[in-house]
Amino acid sequence: MPHTSVEQAQIQLEVMNPRGEIPPSKTLGISPRGGSLDGKKIVLIDNGKFGANNFLEVVGAMLKENYPKATIVMYPKPAAQTITNLPKWYPTVKPQGDLFVFGVGD
């Protein structure tokens, strides 16, 4: 059969979309910020994976050196979580300080 470069649609195949609908979620902005870090309490949250504590300690030391009036605290995420108890932990972060640095998230 000779090859033809002109495609002529002879048939239409109707197919269905396999993707799931994503329920709409409320969109939130991030928290306001601005100004110096002096006088602020900065919470370093170790996500618990190997080496994250080392990295955050290095970052914490740099923060202390560059912002001597800031307070640096470590607040590690508790041991490997279940899907049921992480929501109870998140609200405990806010009372720890003014800003957070989370890492290292893979």
Next chain:
Amino acid sequence: MPGVYFITNEFLEDAKSAARDRGMPQIRVVALPADKYYRFRASKEELQPIANTCFNHMIEALTRPLTPEEAKPSPIQKQREGGNLQVAGRDFLHAFEKTNELFLGNRWSDGLPIVPPAPDLVNAMLAGTTRSPQEIIGQVAPKNGTATVEKIAINAVMAGAKPEYFPVILAAMEGFTDTHYDLTHVQASTGSFTPVVMVDGPIAQELGFNSGIGMLGHGWRPNSTVGRAIRLSLLNIGQTWPQVNDMALTGRLEAYTFFTFAEDTARSPWEPYHVSRGYKPEDSTVTVATSVNPTVFGGGAVTPWTGPGVIDSIVARMKGGGVVWPHSQTYILVLHPDCAVDLANHGYSRTSLQDYLYEQTRVPYEKLAGPVFFGHDNEVDFIRTSIADGRIRPDRAQVFLDALKPGGRVPVVQGPDDFHIMVAGGSPGYDLLFSYPGTNWANQTKRIYGATLTAAGRN
């Protein structure tokens, strides 16, 4: 609370995707070079140059005033996933190929050819169940896509499943979307976990599932296409894609069909697994679970073995190092029928074997020396925290408290029923140990019902 997230550059798309999923698309992230961070993270000295390069970026992220879009992001438009598509072709084979290109280009396929999900084929699939096409089976992580019966049917057609398999697929999806099952971990984790799908009860034989030699391999349409229908449903309904929001580092060894097999109830010396879970013998069920890849025991056709010898090897393996994670560890032990019979001849029931495994795998307190992460310096601290925050069941807590002292023996699981023992495989055969040191209690067993095309699974 203002903040910034450190990630590595390989996870930038994943972070953005997760942020959008949770309604905060504008979070500020600072990316570290993955090729350096993972290599040097053990040493603060070696991490210092990495921190130097990102420090100013972090400060800027913590202090720069918000843009209007960051303060009030535009609503995320809901993407409609309904409506049929028309694919034109010179002939059927051309349209077939174009459909496959379209679906893979849209990230709606696993890379193997799919059966075009034409409405007639989907309706035929739906005729395999009495359940309404609009019934919601659950939400599929990580994007919480809504798994209706119809959407699962579309994916089942694509996988090449027969309509009589459909009730099995629906029950499996009920298990994966159970709110007690951490599907996000399976779908997205770097750990590259592979689901296990085990069919039990009379429907397994009626549909022709393989539970013998080659049970995890190719050649049996029920095993292959039920697993693939679940694979495609999780991919498409949860909207995942490798290197975007599925970060399984190696992919999964059974990427296309998962570990899908049936229990060999005819050759098992014990009651069927699902009966041990409280179901009736005449019920048909699907058990789904999360696992790392299995470890193989026994001699197969090569070397001699005994049932007790196999169990001793398994005990040694379970005790042989690594961190003790009793709050979340589960095991699936698939014994080949000859081994199960030999153990029964040595006096073991499933329950007594579970008890034996539980007792023999307990780790002396003095050997709890493994360094652990997740914010703890030692395993004792790790286990105590697990008790305190409820991840070790309250009725099991005292067992662990009693064991956490000199002379104590600490269980590696919360209770004997965390060893799930099933019977399948060839003669000769091997025994498979699937484990999951995950973040939840992973196993779910769901009853199959609503079948219209099989004698089993109707009610």
